Amino acid sequence: MVKKNRFSEPSLLILISLAEKKRHGYAIMDDIEKNYDIKLGPGTLYGAISRLEKAGYISVLESQDRKKPYKLTEEGQIYLTEQIKEIQKVTSLGMKRLGLA
Amino acid sequence: MVKKNRFSEPSLLILISLAEKKRHGYAIMDDIEKNYDIKLGPGTLYGAISRLEKAGYISVLESQDRKKPYKLTEEGQIYLTEQIKEIQKVTSLGMKRLGLA
DNA sequence: GTTTACTATTACGTTATACGATATAACACT
DNA sequence: AGTGTTATATCGTATAACGTAATAGTAAAC
Numbered sequence: 379m380v381k382k383n384r385f386s387e388p389s390l391l392i393l394i395s396l397a398e399k400k401r402h403g404y405a406i407m408d409d410i411e412k413n414y415d416i417k418l419g420p421g422t423l424y425g426a427i428s429r430l431e432k433a434g435y436i437s438v439l440e441s442q443d444r445k446k447p448y449k450l451t452e453e454g455q456i457y458l459t460e461q462i463k464e465i466q467k468v469t470s471l472g473m474k475r476l477g478l479a
Numbered sequence: 480m481v482k483k484n485r486f487s488e489p490s491l492l493i494l495i496s497l498a499e500k501k502r503h504g505y506a507i508m509d510d511i512e513k514n515y516d517i518k519l520g521p522g523t524l525y526g527a528i529s530r531l532e533k534a535g536y537i538s539v540l541e542s543q544d545r546k547k548p549y550k551l552t553e554e555g556q557i558y559l560t561e562q563i564k565e566i567q568k569v570t571s572l573g574m575k576r577l578g579l580a
Numbered sequence: 581g582t583t584t585a586c587t588a589t590t591a592c593g594t595t596a597t598a599c600g601a602t603a604t605a606a607c608a609c610t
Numbered sequence: 611a612g613t614g615t616t617a618t619a620t621c622g623t624a625t626a627a628c629g630t631a632a633t634a635g636t637a638a639a640c
Contacts, residue, residue: 397576472563475498
């Protein structure tokens with residue numbers, strides 16, 4: 379009934395980045411900047427990452443070097459799908475009301 | 480280049496509500512609840528309203544009773560349009576990466 | 581070998597949001 | 611008229627996300 383989680387920009391962007399493939403922090407940053415021209419600072423990025431990890435939506439993988447690759451968990455994929463659909467519902471009504479759809 | 484404002488859920492919903500027609504606070508709440516099943520508490524609602532007003536995206540109209548109807552300003556309409564397009568860009572890439580588009 | 585880029589962590593200040601308490605006006609019902 | 615209920619808005623506070631920046635170490639470049 380009631381929705382708690384707002385769809386915060388950084389975490390959503392991170393999830394979408396990981397929806398394509400596993401990536402470590404800086405690679406996520408680059409992907410987001412390349413695709414949307416949005417540059418997340420390290421605090422924003424890693425803060426969001428650790429919250430997402432705590433929530434179980436992403437998980438960290440083994441690595442040989444100091445990079446920490448993350449992947450989207452199944453739970454994260456489900457969550458992301460729901461979120462996006464919800465957001466699309468909102469934006470499509472918005473477009474309609476703006477007379478642009 | 481860099482984007483500052485995240486697309487926060489409550490304020491976005493309020494703007495979309497006002498994109499249809501002018502409404503006062505409680506009517507906005509009802510509209511949002513009816514359309515999305517999202518119930519904003521008074522603090523969330525009026526807090527977001529006053530920030531939006533301060534930003535110049537909505538403005539308050541005269542009224543005879545104690546209701547305070549708001550309307551979307553021209554600036555707000557432009558802002559909302561941009562926001563929605565940006566969000567749609569994000570979600571559509573998300574859907575693609577999820578294999579759902 | 582020294583500098584530059586990559587990668588991650590941490591700390592701190594700001595602010596939106598969630599939640600709840602309060603206040604009052606309008607309305608319904610008896 | 612009086613009482614209760616709904617509609618409407620304001621205020622206060624706690625939490626947590628976010629933005630920015632400082633720090634540190636490793637890898638790469640030159």
